[in-house]
Every structure is written in C-alpha cells, then in structure tokens.
Amino acid sequence: MALKKSGSKYDIFTKIALVLVVAIIFFLIVLPLINILIFSTQPTGSVIVRNALSDEVTRQILWNTMKMGLSVAFLGTLLGFLMAYTQARVDFKGKKILHIINLIPIISPPFAFATAIIVLFGRSGIITRGIFDWRPTLYGYPGLVLVLSLSFFPIAYMNLLGMLRSLDPALDEAGSSLGANKLRVFRTVTLPLLIPGFAGSFLLLFIESIADLANPLIIGGSYTVLASRAYMAINGDYDIPMAAGYSFLLLLPALLVFLVQRYWAQRKNVVSVTGKPSGRSTPVTSPIARFFLLSVTFLLTTLILMVYATVLLGAFVRIIGVENSFTLEHFRFLLGGFANAAVKTTTILALIATPLAGIFGMLIAWLVIRKVRRGGEALDFLGMLGIAVPGTVIGIGYAITYNDPVKVAGVTIFPQVAGGAAILGGAIAIVMVYVIRSSPAGQRSGISLLQQIDPSIEEASASLGAAGGRTFRLVTLPLISGAFLSGLMYAFAHSMTTLSPIIFLVTPDISILTQKILAEADQGRYGNVFALCCMLIVLIMIIGGLINLLVRRFQVSTDRPLVTGR
C-alpha cells in the first residue's frame, strides 16, 4: 500500500527546462572543452603539456602568466579597496559621479586603455616625453600590469563596496565603545571582516588577467603569456593541437582558482557578514587618512578620465600629441567601407544574443535556487563555466569543435556553425559564444535576488492552482525582472566588447568590431582605434538605453493589475 518514492517530484515545465538547459550548456561550453582536452593529447599539444615545467620557453611563459596574474590581482584589489573604502566611509562632494567613473572600465572596449596609456605614458607619450622628457619602456610587464589593473579594479571595487556597505556599523561602534581608537577599529574589526572580500576579489582579478588576450597582444611586447602564445599557435604556427596544449595549461589554473574562489572565499563570506546594517557608519574624520584616501582617489579618477579624453580627442585629431589638428578623417575611413559591415554585424549578433543570454541565465538561476534539490550546485557551476573559462580557450575550443559538423557514430548531432563554410558564414558560433559568455552575469544576479525572495510566495501561487510554468511567468519573472534587466544590459555591453573568443571565429563574411580594432591597433593606426572605440561606446549607450526602455515598458505591463479593482 505504501508508496515508495525518493527525492522530490518535478513538474513537466521544470523537466523540460532542465533538459533544455543541460543540453545548451553541453553544446555551448562542455563539448568545446572536451575537444580542447582531446586535442591537447595529440603530438604537438601533448609536448607542450608534458614539458610545461622542463621546457625553458614554456616555463618562462607560465612564469610570465603567473607573475602578471598575481601582480594585477594584488594591485587591482588594493586600488579597488581604496576606492571602495573612500566611497563608503569618506564624506566628500561628487561621490556619485566618482562611483560612475569607477565603473566605466567594466564596459569599455578592450583596447581603449592599452592604446591610450601608450599614447599618454609610452616612449613618445604626451605626458612622459612631452612634459617630463622621459622615455620609459611601457611594453611588457609594467605596461601590462598597469593597464590590466586599471581595467579590472572595478570588479574588486564593486565586490568590496558591497561588503563594506553590508557590514553592521554597530560592530565598529562596539569596537569604539570598548575603548579602541579609529585606527585600531579599522585594523581589528573592519579589515578582518573584509578578508573574504579581499580573497574573492584577488582570485577573480587573477582569473580575469590571465584570461585576457587583447592587452598582451597590444602592450605585451616580447612578454609572452599563455593566452597570447595560444593565439600565436593558431595565427602564426597554424598548429591546432599546440594551441590546445597552451589552452589546457591556461584552463587548469583558471578553473582551479575559480573553484577555490567559489567554495572557499564564498563560504567564508556568509559566515562573517552579518547582513542587516542597523544604522549609518561614522565617516572617516582623521585629516591624514582623508588626505591619503582622497589623493589616491583623485589620481586614479584623473587617470581614468585622461584615458577617455585621449580616446575621444584621439578620434577627432590627426595624430594625437603629434599633429593635433581637428579631422573627421578616421570616421570617414571607417564608415567609408572599412567598418560598416562590422558595425552592423556586431550589433545584430549582440542583439540576438542579449535576450537569449538573459533568459538563459535567469532560467538557470531559477532552477538552481527553486527547483533542483540534488545537483543544484553542479548546475550552477556548469552555468558559470562560460565566464570561468578564459575566452581564448573557448574560442579555440569552438574552432576545433564547430568547424565541422559534430558527429556521433557517423550521425550529425550538431551542424557546422563556425568557419566561412558554415551556414550564415559562421555567425551562429559567434552568437553562441556571446550567450555563454554573458549569461553567467544574469545567473549570478538572478540567484542572489531569488535567495532574497521568500520561496513561499511561489508556493502560495502553486497552492492557488497555478502550475510550474504559470507561476514562473506570473510571479517569479515579474519579481526578478530587475535582475533580468541588469543581466540584459550587461549581456549586450559584454557581447559588443568581447574579443578573445571571437577572434578565432571571425570569417570573411562575418567581421566583428573588436577584431577590427585589434587589426588597426596592430598596425599602429591609433586614430582609427580611438574612433572605433568611440563608435562602440556610443552604440552601447544608445542600444543599452533602448533595451532599458523596452524592458521597463515590459515590466510596467506585468505590474498592471491582473483584473482592475473597484
């Protein structure tokens, strides 16, 4: 008579969603990674992997990569912390503007920083040579660390700012009331509580910097790192197994650090932060501390603004710093045929990918938090792979996997989607990359939002007769539309500015803006680079704004009463 059942029942909507999500993750990220592993066992690839530590050249590349990663992680976290602490605990005018300036680098085109820094501080830099008559060598380690730290510090900034704001001010007050002075409270209470935030930021910056391809290509000079070496294996040696071998070496530390960050740093996070702040923290009043913090803030902000001023001015003058006469020549060249197709294609593909990435990320978040009991952790991890795996590795994996139809026992289970001979000239592979790279951001914000929404709200809907899909549409989706919106904005901006995976997938028919920027930067035509960056930024702002309006309208329509009251 007794009914034996283990686990919980999934309704039909959940089952379909689960199967769909797992299939998508498999084709968009898991299969390309499997192929990287397979190819890296082939002769020229396995040589790289096997002799990674004994071969002098490979060892040097590994060391370069680690040194750069650690330096950027340290410097970026430090800058992020100083900016976050100033933002959270120092009172001064212009705070909000400063906050926005700090966030700009997150969505800037990949070459804006590297090229502008070269123009400003390079051997013939406007500032270094023009003002101080100093000719430093920027190419290589110092330039890379400077540019990458400036590009990625906002990640640490946001992370630590969130933590600082969620720290209960009563903790600081308790410290003071027990007789500790401000500095001691800072040292013994604030800093220890932020340790998980420091660790998390450090690890994230490490992953981001070793994964970066654009900057090592432009400003790396002879300082070769794994990402640029893998790129060279494809574009110089034309040796795919060798590229797979370097990809494998890059994938290993990236995934390892990602796992550590996820399971160690995040766990500590939960323990130490108390959640509900009970008041407003007292601002820093010590003149020395204020002077120090505000000086650092001022310098960094000035630097960021100078970079963008250089990009903007550089787009409208002949050769910035050399021939400063106004011209529209760069735009005339670009829009006269060089970049027209790229602007159109990039925008269309990013626009196609954006809603797909948004819905996909949200669906994973919902399944992980609400539906999947066993294996939720694993699903969450798989969904995050798109951001954990370096773009270079994804690009090479796609090139290996999708330049031919995927066959199992002679039967095609997935068509050829990459390369010039593929349908739509390889555009599908690029959209796939955009989706898997952008959905993790939506997934993260969806998860944190769903964790805050009482699950009994959805249960209430179910007990009133609404089945799974209906509850998701009528209750869950409207509640998480805020995260959905920010996920969409990010997905679009990220797609428009992504380079490292795309560079392996462009074809004669499908050219992408970021790849055009790389080509021009490579040729040293910085005027064109700056003009392209400007176009990219304007495109992101216009279309991002439109997406914002569109989603807002959609949001209002779900907010409208289901049935009008009296």
Place this chain on the structure above:
Amino acid sequence: MTKTTGKLELRNLTKEFGNGNEKVVAVNELSLTINPGEFVTLLGPSGCGKTTALRMVAGFESPTSGQVLLDGEDLSALTPDRRPMGMVFQSYALFPHMTVFDNVAYGLKVKKFSTAQIKKEVNEILDSMNLAHLTNRAPNQLSGGQQQRVALARAMVVKPKVLLFDEPLSNLDAKLRAQMRIEIRTIQRRLGITSIFVTHDQDEAMSLSDRIVVMRNAVVEQSGTPEEIYRRPSSVFVADFIGRSNFLAVSEVKKSNNGAVTVEASGVRLDVNAHPQALKSTHPHLLVRPESISVKKSGTANENRKANEGIVKSVVFYGNHVEYSIDTPHQTISAVVSDPVYDDIVPVGAVAKINFDESRAWLLPSDSAVITTEE
C-alpha cells in the same frame, strides 16, 4: 455547518531527508483522520515534524512513504496546484508586485473565472474581512495584521476543501494574535472548511482547535480535544508542553475501588484519576497544574488534612494573578493564584500553606522528558 466533503486522511505518512548515515526521519508513520469541517492543530516544539507533515498534505514535499487521501481519493500523484487546498504561510507570502485585489483574485484568475465573477467574489470576501478600503494597496503598504487577513482571504476565496495554516500568527504581536485567533476560528466555523493549523504555541492550539495533535520527534505523542490534552495528558512531555506543571513524586500506588487510584504524595494520601499506563509505570508522576494549588499564609485556620508547608522563594505579581515559587521539603512547587486578595499575598521568606483538590490531579506514567521540564 456539517459538511459532507473535506474528509482528510493521512495514512502512515513518512518523510526522510538525506540518505545513508545522514538520514533524518522528519515524520514517522503519521496516521490521522480529520473529519469534514474539523479544525485540527499540529502542536509541537520546532523540529518535531509538524511543518513537514503539513507540507506533505499541501504537496510541497513528497512523502517517502504513505498517503494523503481527501474524501477517499489518493492525492499522492497531484502537484500542489492541483490539490483543492488553500494555504496561509508564516510569512504571508503575498505577491509583492500585485495589489491586494490582485493577490486575492489570483487563484480565481488561474481557475479561469470571468472578470465579473472575480470582481464580485473578491470584493465580497474583502468586505467580509474589513479589507474593502485596502483594495488597491500594495502589500508593503499594509500592517502585519492586514497582510495576514489578505493572505487568509486569498486562500479562502477559491473555496478550498482544506485550509492549511503554517504558523500564520507567529509574526504578529500578542494582542493582534489573540484577535486573529478569534477571526480565523469564526470564519472557519462559518464556512465549515476542514483545517490543519501548525503551531508551537499552546495558547493558539487550545483556543482554536477541535482537536490537538501533539507531535514530538517525528511521531504523534497524543491526540485529543484541548480539554483532554490539558487535563488528561498521556505523558510528562505533553503535560509540560501544553502548560505549566508540577510533577509530584508518588509512592504506594494502589487501585481503589471507585476506579480511581490511591497514591501517597509528599506524605499525604490522595485519591486521584490516572492514565491507564500509570499503574504499570515504575515511577509515576502526579501532575498538578499551578493554578490548582492554593497558597495561604501559615497559621491561617485551615484544617485540611492534606495541607503542606513550604517557604516562599519568589513572588511575582501580575495584577490579575500572583505566581509563587515555594520550596517544600520534597521539591519546589509553582503555584498561580488568580484574583489575589491584597492582604493574603504571602511575602518572600514567609512560610506558606499549600493545598490542592485531589480531583484536579492526574497520575502519569514516567517518561524520560521529566528532567528537561525542570527549567
């Protein structure tokens, strides 16, 4: 009021969480039959399995084994949205993006009622619950009590066969809680909906229920009317959980001829009512509720042969009653004297005469929980 539908049966309902060594049995072989229109409370400390049991009835948890039957029909295969039940949640779970009206209309809309019908039904129930003026408010603009009433209206407007309450009053302040108790009971009686109410608050259980099911460690400890549970508890645990208690050690338990039992407690012989198991128990306890004990100043004329004396350790004056803690040679006794006379309150340190009517005492079998009750 007597309805013919809404008979709910739980048969050997069991829920295990985890597996292997970490397996936890949350509900163990719970069997219960609830008659149409009956109001049953699942009462117990946190972690006793009462909420898990309720969630299995609602369909939010699938039982490891066992069945839930409604009017003889097995519900096991049905997801929550297909069970004719309404649920009121501890956190109310109002949809924050909808107005009061839309919250209440939600279930009707899902059931595809016509717009006019929805409007009529919703406005009717909002009127009857004094919520008419809040129709277009958002949930976050309501007070706790108002949110609670909207949640109740939302669950009832779809005319469920069974109403489930998951500690719905625990977020309200004491006065509001008392008021909502009366409201819930009145509405439930009027509509005659079979109801299960989960709580850890014995006052709530006593004032609401036709029947109380006391749960402990995943199993039912006792099931009965509030009077039975309070006056005739089956174990020390139940006695202690449902109210305050004194447990007197007894000796020389003998069956007397009138069906009662004769015991000797603190050197006094008493004829008391006893639980059937009490006679078989090696160390039975005599339950005397604090309010059954009278406290008088020593030296007052009191010729009762069963009088006992002790020194007053503490006196707490609450206005309508006084609570004493009195050390006797055998144990510490708590006593509650209601409507105390000003001059009769015995001060701390004075000797008090304590006394109780043997018809108010109840002999219980011993039970391991006795130690934990002495807080």
